[in-house]
Amino acid sequence: MGKFKIIETPIKDLVLIETKIFRDNRGFFMETYNQKEFEEIGLKLNFVQDNLSLSKKGVLRGLHFQFKYPQGKLIRVIKGKVYDVAVDLRINSPTFGKWYGVELTGENGLAFYIPEGFAHGFLTLEDDTYFFYKCTEIYYPEYDSGIIWNDPDIDIKWPLEKVEELIISEKDKNLPKLKDIIDKLKEEGNWIKI
Numbered sequence: 001m002g003k004f005k006i007i008e009t010p011i012k013d014l015v016l017i018e019t020k021i022f023r024d025n026r027g028f029f030m031e032t033y034n035q036k037e038f039e040e041i042g043l044k045l046n047f048v049q050d051n052l053s054l055s056k057k058g059v060l061r062g063l064h065f066q067f068k069y070p071q072g073k074l075i076r077v078i079k080g081k082v083y084d085v086a087v088d089l090r091i092n093s094p095t096f097g098k099w100y101g102v103e104l105t106g107e108n109g110l111a112f113y114i115p116e117g118f119a120h121g122f123l124t125l126e127d128d129t130y131f132f133y134k135c136t137e138i139y140y141p142e143y144d145s146g147i148i149w150n151d152p153d154i155d156i157k158w159p160l161e162k163v164e165e166l167i168i169s170e171k172d173k174n175l176p177k178l179k180d181i182i183d184k185l186k187e188e189g190n191w192i193k194i
C-alpha cells in the first residue's frame with residue numbers, strides 16, 4: 001500500500017495528493033515526494049526547482065504563470081494555512097478559464113499538483129505560513145506573467161472574510177485580465193494544448 005493517494009478535482013489532471021503521516025509521541029514523519037510511488041499513482045514528474053515563500057495572514061500571491069516554459073507545481077504548506085487556487089489556461093481545454101480552490105495546511109499533509117498550463121495563486125489564512133513547491137521547469141523572469149486575482153470573468157470565490165486585510169505586491173495589483181491576454185497566449189505562448 002503506497003503512501004500517497006490521488007484525489008481528483010472537477011478539472012482534469014489537477015489533483016490533490018493525500019500523504020500518509022506517521023505520528024508518534026515525538027511528533028510526525030511524512031515523505032513529501034517519492035518519485036517511484038508518484039509514478040505508481042500516475043504522476044510521472046521531473047522537478048528541476050524548489051521554491052519556498054513565507055507569508056503573513058492576508059498576503060495574496062498570484063495569479064501567476066510562465067508565458068513560455070510553463071511550470072507544473074507540487075505544492076505543500078509546511079506550516080500555516082492557505083486557500084490555494086488554480087485556473088485552467090490550457091487552450092482547447094473544456095474547463096478553460098475555470099478555477100478550483102482548496103485549503104492547504106501544514107497539518108493535514110495534503111499536497112496539490114497543478115500541471116503546466118494553469119495560473120496559480122493563494123490567499124494566506126494564517127501568519128507565518130511557509131509555502132513550499134517543486135517545479136517542473138525553472139524560473140524565466142522574462143516570461144513571468146499573470147492575471148489579476150479578482151478577474152470578474154474567472155470570478156474566484158476567495159475566502160476574504162477570513163482575513164482582515166489584503167497584502168498584494170504592486171506587481172500583482174497591476175496584472176491584466178484574462179480577456180486582455182488571451183490572444184497573446186494563443187498566438188505567442190508555447191502554451192499547453194490538451
Ligand SMILES: Cc1cn([C@H]2C[C@H](O)[C@@H](COP(=O)(O)OP(=O)(O)O[C@H]3O[C@H](C)C(=O)[C@H](O)[C@H]3O)O2)c(=O)[nH]c1=O
Pocket residue numbers: 051053061062064065120121122139169
Ligand atoms: C517565482 C520566483 C521569483 N524569484 C524572485 C523574483 C523576485 O525578486 C522575488 C519575488 O518574486 P515574486 O514576487 O514573483 O514571488 P511570488 O509573488 O511568490 O511569485 C510566485 O507566486 C505564485 C504563487 C507562483 O505560483 C509562482 O511560483 C510565483 O510567481 O523572487 C526567483 O528568483 N525565482 C522564482 O522562481
